[in-house]
Amino acid sequence: MLGVDLLIKREDLAGLCVGGNKARLLEFALGSLRAKGVDTLIAHAAAQSNKLRDIAAAAARFGMRAVLLIPASRGATETLPPQGNRLLFDILGADVRLVAPNFDAASIMISQEEVRDEMAREGRRPAILDRRLEYGADATIAYVDAAEELLGQLAASGKKPHSLFIAAGAGMTAAGLALGLKHLRSPMRVMAVSTSGRARDLAPDIEQHAARAAERLGLTTRLSSGDFTLIDEYAASGYGVLTPALADAMRLFARAHGMVIDPVYNAKVACALVDKVADGRILRGATVVYVNTGGGPAIYDYSDALSADPVDVGVNNDVAALPSRRNT
Known part of the structure; x- marks a missing residue:
């Protein structure tokens, strides 16, 4: 060809x-987090990213909670029947939250930290999965x-x-x-x-x-x-x-x-x-x-x-x- x-x-x-590829990217990270007692995974990415899907799957596999922050886009997309990853997020039981589109890096981190603090107040042990960390x-x-x-x-x-x-x-x-x-x-x-x-x-x-x-x-x-x-x-x-x-x-x-x-x-x-x-x-x-x-x-x-x-x-x-x- x-x-x-x-x-x-x-x-x-x-x-x-x-x-x-994110299944492999998560291998060592998840092992380290589980050893520390982390029970909640928080991440931000585009709706169709491998990262969010595999985080949701890994959380389900190990009895953890996944909170996924997704930029809202395409107007009323969220009111349509879920497709692709959005459907898989539902099946895997992830907590999906829409955030403002076009966030810069600082705003993305702030949004993740806000969820981390919310989870901590609920008595959970959260961790943010971000490439800068x-x-x-x-x-x-x-x-x-x-x-x-x-x-x-x-x-x-x-x-x-x-x-x-x-x-x-x-x-x-x-x-x-x-x-x-x-x-x-x-x-x-x-x-x-x-x-x-x-x-x-x-x-x-x-x-x-x-x-x-x-x-x-x-x-x-x-x-x-x-x-x-x-x-x-x-x-x-x-x-x-x-x-x-x-x-x-x-x-x-x-x-x-x-x-x-x-x-x-x-x-x-x-x-x-x-x-x-x-x-x-x-x-x-x-x-x-x-x-x-x-x-x-x-x-x-x-x-x-x-x-x-x-x-x-x-x-x-x-x-x-x-x-x-x-x-x-």
Whole structure:
């Protein structure tokens, strides 16, 4: 299909609820919080984020309460039958609260702290899961661990990839993988496809996430902007905006591989892969890893855009799947 030897790391099959990279990001964070007696998880993110869905699922799995703060959007959306993650939040029993849209970082933290204080007054032991707090380092560490796992899988397969493509929102997943690969002296380059932010803004965040994780792990390895590539040309449409090109990329992967990718994150990675091969920056025949970070439930919120204008996917190529450890 793409003219490359494509290896897909299936984080969408991580095993918690309907999968996604946040299941792995939560692994060490949740272990630490449970050891401290935390019984309530508080987080803010977009309604269709993997983060909120997997927090709701983890809370249900371990008998905790999840309070999810979601920006209100699209007018009266909340009065419609729930779709995608909103339906799953209801099924999982999460406490969902709408907050004002377009909050800045300080306002988001204030809203989370207000809920934390409310839960504490009720006698609960709450914790905020925010990348600027301890959660950010724990989450990044999980993908340092994933880098070692991935290299083991590649060694067993005999494959030597040229590069690794992954979506980058907050940047913790990309930071952990880039740090882990550099520490383990892998030549594979992380190609992080921004979902909404500019490269000049996201790069320092990735470096900071990696530095905090390295410090926690006692590593001397540090990331600089030269250790990974940020691709931000697909972020211009905005977070969660499905363009015709993104919809075509989703159909392409679905009809060539039987794999449904989400419209918010992975569709942009798919577009980047197609374009980089087409313009010669990824050579035809090269071995490339694509990390599918999940998010499939979001497609049901985009039914109108995805139900028309099919594309010709051409001839399928051989694709190997690298399972998530969480699915083994």
